[in-house]
Amino acid sequence: MSPKYLEVKKRHHHVWANYLVRWGRGTRDVFYTTKAGKIAHDSVRGIVVDDYFYKISALTNWHVEVIKGFSRKSPEHLHQRHMSYLRDFLEIQQAEETYRQSAIQDREVEVHLNAAKCNLIENLHSSHEKTAVPVLAALADENLDVLEDKQRMVEFMIFVGQQFCRTKTFRDNSLQVLTRRSTLEIEVADATSHAWWFLSYMYGMNLGWSLYAGRNEARHALLINDTSVPFITSDQPVVNVHSCVSETEFSAPEHADFYYPISPRVAYIICDSDRFKQGKNQIDEATVVELNSKQAAQAMTHIIGDTEEAILPFQKYVGRRYQKASRGPALA
Template sequence: MSRKFFEAKKRHHYVWAKYLSRWGNGTKDVFYTTKTGKIAHDSVRAIAAEDFFYKTTTLTNRNVGIIKALSEKSPHHLHTQHMSYLEDILKIQSLEDMYRASGIQDHEAETLIHATKCNLMENLHSSHEMKVLSILEALTYERLDILNDKQHMIEFMMFFGHQITRTKTFRDAVFHAQLRRNSLEIEFADTIVHAWWFISYMFGMNIGWSLYSSRNEDSHSLLLNDTGLPFITSDHPVVNVHSCVSETDLIAPKYADLYYPISPRIAYIVCNSKRFVTGINRVDEAVVDELNTKITKQAMVHIIGNTEGALLNYKKHLGQRYNKMNPFL
């Protein structure tokens, strides 16, 4: 067996490092805000990451029951996919259980078990990233026609959905929203926390499929920014920028204008408000400033830009929505 099977990936990025490097001016170094509110210039490897963020946990029968109940609310074909992934994970868990029950202590087995827990979801997210490399590259060069291909659109929307649900910002907001008024709610909330590595992946699949399914009703637009003010991104790179979004409560908004900056010059937005027309839209500085402000407010710690100046005017907005929803921070 290859040595790579035994190498546990410790540092998990919840925002794709290669994506963030689009703000690196040809390098891997970007300008970003730190936990102390300063602006640093360093490698993308240092940001939007946490050790063992996607590490899998052992699922109890009750955990599995709650996961299945959540999945059953999905369209049938997605529920089938969720359960297929879950079955594979439970098979791996069963193998570990048999190994533990044997009483045998084997260094190679322990190393492989640890690596599998660390790498399984990280590798799954990486597989989605690899599928959209050429798509993001084409969009950077204004080739929106690449999404006329059905498979490309499916892959991009699945990736897009996970860019919402895989972040630490989204995770903490969901954890904070869980009710714990009785034993059933506590059990449900504990499962959400314990199995978030899997539940968040299901949610991302569902959002991605919903966006794909509604593609003919929503506006899918490429925003071109040729102003002197570049787009910035953050540790939560897809945000709803519609004015109906509450800055204090985690409630479902009436409209979803899901905005995703791709580079300092290019962004993608899916609008069910019809704010932008389907196709290519050129934006002025006022719109860029609005979008940068909204992505900053919905970030947790990091906003990322291609220059220090691109971040200076937005630092004061950093994390405003996140902090209002999490008053104990």
């Protein structure tokens, strides 16, 4: 039997399954909307997951140049971090090329290479999830003091940034709005699609750092929902609910209020706006309905709740902003 670290991870969740369990009412089963437009009740293990979603693909010199071009727009310390990760992945790619050219067939080498390609990005996300466990547990219990610890705060902001950028919803819509009006734009768009497994992690790193660096300018608030309407979540659990965000098309907003439901009762929000005060906020039913509506509108397929009644009123919003975008690019 191979060591555990050599076991290939095939099922890649782009929304953390253990996060979704908070909508399971003590079980692993949640209510969610399906691709067919129905409502199902099943295990979190079977939703927001795709086989080999984060699997590494071989990068050509052109792919690498496109990655570097996007990375250079980042602060220098993040650019250097991106390049360090990229070198690690390219070393694995070079090792595989050397092995293939040798014409040697070695089962053990094959197992190591396949595990590396399938598991490395998935393992990085798992490491972020692990650091978020105690923070999410504390926040679900309305304990904001957990984020007074600098290390906990930076880890949680990185986790939030990655959860925003790692989803299939974010990938599909980011690629959809890329312009393809010239040969160069087509080549860049194709390279972006091919290298998305790396770029999405890079973007998540950037967003997480930005959220942490701006923590003293933004308002970080816990939203407490004691109304009869519970919070729902979705296949894009971190969403921008700022009033400047279009509800009918996928486009780049000027401001961000990043909203992240933690349970049917508690949510976390990072605000550019002054809508909520720093710390705990008791919110009314109208606000819950608004936030749930925006959560559903920015979902691609799945909204998730603890009861069928919790998601039924918001089912009509699912994918609404992307339906218009699919008829043409939202960004020039």
